[in-house]
Amino acid sequence: MAQQRGVKVAEVNPTDSGKLRAFVRDVLTAMNVPRQDAETVSEILVEADLRGVDSHGVTRLGGYVQMIRSGIINPRPKIQVVKETPSTAVIDGDKAFGMPVAKRAMEMTLDKAKQVGLAGVTARNMSHTGMVGFYTMMAASRGMVGMAMNNGPTIVPPFGGITPNLSTNPMSVAFPAGKEEPIVLDMATTVVAGGKFRLAAKKGLPIPKEWALDRSGVPTDDPNEAIEHGFFQWAGGYKGFGLATMVEVLGGVLSGGLFGQEVPPMIHFGKDPITSSGFYLAIDIERFMPLAEFQGRVDTLVRQLLSSKLAKGVERIYVAGGPEFERKRQRTREGIPLSAPVYEELLRLSRELELPFDLAFSGPRAGGSRH
């Protein structure tokens, strides 16, 4: 592997998104994943890295490879539509990667909504689906309203409790705009995701008391207690818990998949199973008003929000999805700054699988940078 001899690992490694996508795809095809599924997974991982959602980017690849090796992820699944009507479908993922299943579910949802106005598709028995906003942005880019959500490993207790019963249950909604960026809400129903605890623990810093509970269910600022024995807190307290309940019912219950305490917990990403079920909904805007009119109205709303007078100490206002579009423009210009541990893991995978390794960023790529 001549390409690998000269690889230098820096603190931050500006990486070319196109090369990264090809590399991730090649890792997955080397792991017996069909080319089209490998393309889908790599597309969604690298899109997360471009958008600054690093927790859902290529940092996950090593874990996925481990999960294929241990049989947790089925690389050659038989994904089936087990029930279908003109406006609905139920998909069984056969332990597949979540991304190809969720993407197919949203494609079906969009096709159906275009035909009948509104459509909803559930998908069950799949693994990690990555950045949930990817699926709703598919809707926005086709001029439709998209909604997506999924349950996952049982790690978060109900509000007021300490027995884990739900996941961080993310949800996303996206709306097409005209001249402005689409509005893309993409949020966990907990305050933060686990990565932030681990970063604070590594740096020896306390965490805000709103993030986590200790083992007895009391707010804690100790990241180690939170990681080892504690629990996530819900965003907005009982309101986040209520939204997570909605996600559990629409994703887990309505899909016929695992829900609540049936879903295995996950302590170690890559070693433990991830089982997820999702719900995907689309609305054809044209049934309500011409798309151009809707887009113009969304533009007006976005501009109003962005031009609010600022609160003391605030530098600018963002509409949902705004920070991620900004980050994508920056990373398209400057490359994706992969941290040393992530870069080293990719390098290790390239050696194990005997793949060429050249991810170096050499300048902005043409096109595709805005959305």
Added chain:
Amino acid sequence: MAQQRGVKVAEVNPTDSGKLRAFVRDVLTAMNVPRQDAETVSEILVEADLRGVDSHGVTRLGGYVQMIRSGIINPRPKIQVVKETPSTAVIDGDKAFGMPVAKRAMEMTLDKAKQVGLAGVTARNMSHTGMVGFYTMMAASRGMVGMAMNNGPTIVPPFGGITPNLSTNPMSVAFPAGKEEPIVLDMATTVVAGGKFRLAAKKGLPIPKEWALDRSGVPTDDPNEAIEHGFFQWAGGYKGFGLATMVEVLGGVLSGGLFGQEVPPMIHFGKDPITSSGFYLAIDIERFMPLAEFQGRVDTLVRQLLSSKLAKGVERIYVAGGPEFERKRQRTREGIPLSAPVYEELLRLSRELELPFDLAFSGPRAGGSRH
């Protein structure tokens, strides 16, 4: 008015829900509201009082009467379906009470969803819609999933801003259960509603710093500053703001109604206009699985959540809607405890409109107490 001579106003006045409904209806019909619309408004107000959502109960009646008198609410509207397909509709409320418009919108949504699987209806140009959970419970009681949300007076700035641009934008989702109560999430996207500030100010107490911002956008514990010059805070910070943006787009933008800064603000309830637009969605569960199976699965989830070990200091866990069902059982047994100011206002209305006034609670009513 012989009935009124003996009226005693206590601190708390146990009130009969049936008599209260009839009284509210009679006040409204005396104000030129058609009987069916008056029934709908009174049904939804008293249901809010039964469920303990006092802020959306008969405390509003005096303001509504004022709004009819000043022409803000149109008591004899021509509510029109301006656009319709098998799965969608757009309704114009002609400045009507919001409740008959929203109820009709949800009825259309449910009928359509039963026919085609999923349906969505928008309603614009209506006044206050009351407790938004009422509309989603209509869906749950018909064995369907319901979602409802609406925008309203421009009083809340975007996260990070101090220029009002949205309302407290409430949303609700409901799911039918089997033996358990339905799950009914019904929440403002702000932390609390304005009534809590006013109560703290009256008692001379500080408010939690998470509730409100002062005039410069900094968290404050002074309820007077919050009421006079300040702003609501979003539940979960930018996450609540993101959800409110979703409500503004689905309610205000998609309906063709007023949205963002176009919606008049409201400082004094009763004196200032309330303009609202809403979005109503329903899903026919039977397209995904037999209803009984879904209900059984929801029961299982609810029981799991309720049986979690408790966090330190917590007495019990509630699933969304749980506290309200409990309150309704209690108030059905014991009467609705109307506070002296509310009771006095109803008494005043009875005198102005020359209506008999007897709301006294005399024991539990048969039936209808569970949901």
